[in-house]
Amino acid sequence: MDSVLVSVDIAIVGPGPVGAAAALALTLDGFNVALIGPANPRHDGRTVAVMDRSWQLLEQLGVASALESEAAALNVMRIVDDTGSLFRRPPTDFRATEIGLDQFGFNVETATLAKALLAATEADSRIIRVPQAVDGIEASDGARLIRLVDGSRLAARLVVGADGRQSIVRSKAGIDARDWSYPQTALTTVVRHSRAHRNVSTEFHTRHGPCTTVPLPGRRSSIVWMMAPDSAERLLAQDDAALALAIESRTHSILGQMSLDGPRGLTPMGGLSVDRFCAERVALIGEAAHVFPPIGAQGLNLGMRDVMALRECINPADPGAETGLGAYNRNRSSDVRTRTGAVDALNRSLLSDMLPVDFARGLGLLALERIGPLRRFVMRQGLNPSKAADRARDVRPSLKA
Ligand SMILES: Cc1cc2nc3c(=O)[nH]c(=O)nc-3n(C[C@H](O)[C@H](O)[C@H](O)COP(=O)(O)OP(=O)(O)OC[C@H]3O[C@@H](n4cnc5c(N)ncnc54)[C@H](O)[C@@H]3O)c2cc1C
Incomplete structure (x- = not known):
């Protein structure tokens, strides 16, 4: 049997934005942390609206300042019922100032956020960075053994699964997940436009799902347009000018003339929920624990709240102790289930x-x-x-x- 490479308090599997934030936060709390897995940020025009508390976490982790010039404030979120329904309402605005905030949060390209967080983990000499993928986890006395693809192993008192939708940590820990898909694909890209966005994000609710414009610095916005998969494939194949025109027309030219200003990509829409958020010496965070369609900017923000809850709940003397993980499970159950239900109901009501x-x-x-x-x-x-x-x-x- 191969020997154990290293022994740590907490091993985080998955160096995506949620896993990297967890590595920085738990190191700050004094734990000895390893961050494991290959990094593969996607460049597909996806952005994330990082809401108030998540942004505060990024500030605490020393990452927000590196993002400021690449992020735009979100002051107003507007919902436009564009379904053609008999009961259609005029646009509804939600203003950050109504709840005493200057802005709800900041919008930034997902790949930029992922790179900044990863760079911070690599600059922190206390974090052990292991770039190989994980192949399995096994029970051991007072710890878990993590097996890497090259056969070497690490021991950790707590394994945090931040390894995304197909989480190997989740399946090896025996945590059941329910996975479903919607008859929708999200087309994502970045556009430049002739009118100012005034820091307003507009969600057009259509019969095929929302089409959302989200401000970026300058006269630029990201687009998340949910539609039937075959329509998305057809649009993706169009040249830049034709795609920009289609987006301009779908958004009723509210931002004026548009041209493409970034990569484009397609993401099939689906959801995932787990029956519990932890198992023996294992906790799940981010998309390993919950996935839903990009409506209301919930996914990554929920992942950041997983990180905050984990910090509050785990036992400083033994991070994998059952009592701390039980508290984490209770904390995440109500927050995640309420949101999964609400987003699913809204999406299905549009369809x-x-x-x-x-x-x-x-x-x-x-x-x-x-x-x-x-x-x-x-x-x-x-x-x-x-x-x-x-x-x-x-x-x-x-x-x-
Ligand atoms: C179109 C779109 C728009 C969105 N907009 C928003 C928004 O505005 N606001 C918001 O809050 N959320 C939004 N989201 C959701 C958000 O992007 C995701 O919730 C978030 O990026 C998930 O991050 P993660 O770190 O949990 O997972 P991932 O980014 O999937 O990271 C998982 C990591 O695990 C690694 N990994 C996988 N398998 C292994 C293994 N066996 N061993 C080791 N490592 C492994 C991968 O390489 C990767 O680095 C959006 C999503 C989409 C699709």
Whole structure:
């Protein structure tokens, strides 16, 4: 049997943005950390809206300053019902100032964020960086043994699975996952436009899913356009001018004339949820634990909240101890399940052309538009569920306002 290379407190499998953030945060907390796996940031025009608390975490990890010149503030999130439904509502705006913030967060290219986080882990001499992929994990006395593809092994008191949707840590730890797909593909790219975006992100809700413009620095925005897979393939094959024109027309020229200004890519849409967030000396974070469509900028932000919860819950004397992991499981269950349900319901309501479903969606938007306290509650929920829960009482006395 091969000998054990090294023994650490915490081994994080998966150097994506969530795994790299976890490595920096847990090192800051005094743990001895290894970050394992090959890095492969995708250059496909994808961006992430990094919301308020996640941005604060990046500040604490010393990464936010490197991103500032490449990120644009998100001051207003606008929803436009573009379904043609009988119960269509006028556009609904959510303003950060309504909940006392200058901005909801910052939008940055996903590959830029992933590179900045990885560079910070590589600059931190306390983090052991192992670039090989993991092949398996085994139980051991008071630890887990991680097997790498070259056959060598590491021991860790806690293994954190941050290895994405196809997580090997999840399957080897025996954690069941439910995986599903939607009849949609997201086309992503970056455009330059003739009108200023004024830091407004606009989500056009269409019968095939949302098409969203998200501000980037200057007169640039990222596009996430969900549509039927065959339509997405056809559009992807178009030349730059034809694709820019199609995006301009889909977004009703609100940003004026457009030209392509970045790579493009397709991501098939699906979701994943797990039956639990931990197993013996194993915890899951990021897309290893939850995947959903890019609606309401939830995915990475939820991953960053996994990191914050892990820091709060694990036992400093033994990070893999059952009590700490039990607390982590309880913390993540309600947050993740509520969001998975809400995003899934909204996405499916767009795909349905049944009148009662249209009516319910129209009513929901009407309530958000008219009832200020409810709108503020939903905005806080999107950013910071614990504070939102504290302030839920705001909603009750003034529903008639
Ligand atoms: C079109 C689109 C738009 C989005 N917009 C937003 C948004 O605005 N806001 C938001 O919050 N979220 C958004 N998301 C979601 C967000 O991009 C993801 O949640 C996030 O990037 C996932 O990061 P991760 O680190 O969990 O996983 P990944 O980025 O998938 O990283 C997993 C890592 O694990 C490694 N790995 C895999 N297998 C192994 C192995 N066996 N051994 C070792 N390493 C391994 C991989 O190489 C990779 O480095 C969007 C998603 C899409 C598709």
